[in-house]
Amino acid sequence: MFSYRKKWLRKIVILTAVVVITPHLISGCFSFRMSPKEIAEYYRDQYHQPVIKKIKFEGRNINFATIGSDSLPMVIFVHGAPGSWNAFRHFLKDADLYSKAQLVAVDRPGYGYSDLGMPETRVAEQSKLLSALFQYNKSGKPAILVGHSLGGPIAARMSINYPKEVGALILVSPSIDPGLEPEEWYRFPLALPFIRWILPASLDMTNREILHLRKELEQMLPLWEEIKAPTTVIQGSKDNLVDPDNAKFAQKMIINAPLKIQVETEADHFIPWNNPGLIKSAILSYLEEVENP
Helix, strand or coil: CHHHHHHHHHHHHHHHHHHHHHHHHHHHHCCCCCCHHHHHHHCCCCCCCCEEEEEEECCEEEEEEEECCCCCCEEEEECCCCCCHHHHCCHHHCHHHHCCCEEEEECCCCCCCCCCCCCCCCHHHHHHHHHHHHHHCCCCCCEEEEEECCHHHHHHHHHHHCCCCEEEEEEECCCCCHHHCCCCCCHHHHCCHHHHCCCCHHHHHHHHHHHHHHHHHHHHHHHHHHCCCCEEEEEECCCCCCCCCHHHHHHHHCCCCCEEEEEECCCCCCHHHHCHHHHHHHHHHHHHHHHCC
């Protein structure tokens, strides 16, 4: 009994140290959202620059960046956790993409400037809130959704709930198999009020989402067969954050749509930054199909 208590006391001490130190490391090393000044500086040399917009939907603020004519097919980027729309900021610099599509990168509810610190842990409700973006699609053609990590199941749920609005899915390192979600002992202590108060908002949002993710994915299990949109899954074999076998789960569950599984042996979890060409190629391929069905 003493050994058991000592083990948990050690864990609590380590967790407390991490909680106290992490905010300082986070603030000193990187940020999960960009200020207007940082956005202006990042796109300073670009002739065409994204526009930042915010809409009110179902009582929530949805912040997003967009570039490209609304008469072009829409591509929506859905980030993981933690994150914000600027996880895809380099794609909004790519003239090969925004000359062919209206690119939309969104802050998911609770992140960035979409009510930071106010999470929506229900995947179905997040997909409903993000469906507000479809009103900006004036092309008459269904949108292409790109979901990375935890953004993957949300993009998939949008395809399930709004099949007429979604023409293709690109799931990048997606967390979609409930059986592969790791059981991390520190998640529950991090959700305690006095620890949450210390955490940066983005990390608090991430922890609260992940605490509910397994249950949310279990609820989606009967729904995967409803996906009809052509789907590409891009997964890195060296992914240490999302089990690469999530790609096998997609192959088993997406049975009523054309499916391409793309496993990259040298890629890790950070494909949007380290291997953006993989995502770009998939987008351009689906855009060509939209234009020439």
